[in-house]
Amino acid sequence: MPESPYEERTDGSLAEKMQRSLTVAVVEEAGRDSLVLTWDCPVCEHACRRSGKLNGRFVGLVRSKKPSRKRPLTIAEVIRCDCGQPHAGRPEDEQGCGFWAHITVVMSIQ
Ligand SMILES: [Zn+2]
Numbered sequence: 001m002p003e004s005p006y007e008e009r010t011d012g013s014l015a016e017k018m019q020r021s022l023t024v025a026v027v028e029e030a031g032r033d034s035l036v037l038t039w040d041c042p043v044c045e046h047a048c049r050r051s052g053k054l055n056g057r058f059v060g061l062v063r064s065k066k067p068s069r070k071r072p073l074t075i076a077e078v079i080r081c082d083c084g085q086p087h088a089g090r091p092e093d094e095q096g097c098g099f100w101a102h103i104t105v106v107m108s109i110q
């Protein structure tokens with residue numbers, strides 16, 4: 001795996017690569033539905049996972065819009081690398097390697 005020092009950045013072709021590796025799942029965590037996004041960071045190649053922050057919004061949207069294969073729910077979102085691995089020069093309150101990108105989350109359930 002490449003050693004990437006922390007750097008705030010985004011990039012169109014890397015964002016596409018991130019988008020391709022993205023998976024979306026609704027899983028039951030602690031007795032309630034959670035939306036979990038997982039992807040591979042295109043810069044540091046570490047696995048990333050995000051749930052929590054998105055949950056209220058996503059779970060609410062899923063409940064109200066009931067996405068299906070015919071009518072998937074599409075949401076634009078900004079996600080940042082949060083790999084939890086050490087990257088040189090990272091500020092104390094940050095996670096990951098600093099890569100971020102606009103992605104599209106498409107959900108179709110049932
Ligand atoms: Zn990393």
Ligand SMILES: [Zn+2]
Binds near residue numbers: 041045046081083096
């Ligand atoms: Zn990264």
